[in-house]
Amino acid sequence: MQIQELVAVGSKTTMRIGGQARYYAEIATKEDAEEALRFSKEKNIPLIILGSGSNTVFADGVIEALVVRIKADKTSVEGNQIRVEAGKNLAMLINELAKQNLDLSALTGIPGTLGGAVFGNAGQGQKGIWIEYYVKDVTALIDGRWQTLPKAACEFKYRESVFKHMKEPLILWEVILEVPTRDRALVEAEVKVLLQKRIETQPHIKTAGSCFKAVGDTPAWKLIDAAGLRGTKIGDVQIAEKHANFLLNIGKANYEDAKAIVKKVKKTITEPLDVEMRFIEPDGSLAF
């Protein structure tokens, strides 16, 4: 594993906001993961885990941390059981499995890695299918020890998992999925339909997906819309016209503008809203 200094990390996220990491590495083996953990402890800096950065924005300037991108993506299929490393791109996985008559199509259109998806129990909306539906167990470096958690111990709920509440650093490494059999042609047709639906209803360029998560039953986008905030701009950050829970970078958006728009939404809306997107401060801590 090679640790580099002052590497641009904002440009590695889908929203393209943020500056450089003091230290940066790409890791592909369990030994790399252990070494990254040791390095961050020695330097006494946070270890920040990055999948594809499709739900992350970094502060501008230098982030005083070791940012580690998970590149491990080995996949093996045995019947309906799929062993996959956390750096695997979810869309690639869906396509590869379809070729083997395995159906993970419900997760179509969610950018990012398998690790990111498991961390946040990514999936369809509140009443849809989430990744937990397929998870059998998860192997991770937790508190410096390799552990395998069966699905029940992952405590999945809507966009929630036990991992979100663990003391950092946590590195999800490998997941065993159980994926149902379905004819390849049917799976591929379903993927096409779901992608088309996404294109019609959501922006997909320079955004990090849904920014907020409603605490109650009303979806966040409905609350934002009802408050008249759809289309609101601060600097070059805009609440998308197409989907009121998506923030867009419409030019040269910066971190402070992105934070300001989140604060405005939270201040305007009286119902409680959680911030789902990850905002990383210059000292490596989370803004919200």
Ligand SMILES: Cc1cc2nc3c(=O)[nH]c(=O)nc-3n(C[C@H](O)[C@H](O)[C@H](O)COP(=O)(O)OP(=O)(O)OC[C@H]3O[C@@H](n4cnc5c(N)ncnc54)[C@H](O)[C@@H]3O)c2cc1C
């Ligand atoms: C256009 C668009 C549409 C989207 N639609 C959806 C949707 O329909 N449903 C949905 O759920 N999400 C959606 N998202 C959000 C995003 O795709 C998901 O949150 C995704 O799972 C994030 O994966 P990532 O690898 O990019 O994570 P990152 O942004 O890199 O990280 C997100 C979080 O996961 C953690 N993480 C990632 N990998 C690991 C690992 N190996 N070990 C430990 N922690 C890890 C990070 O520490 C961080 O806290 C959308 C995003 C975009 C841009």
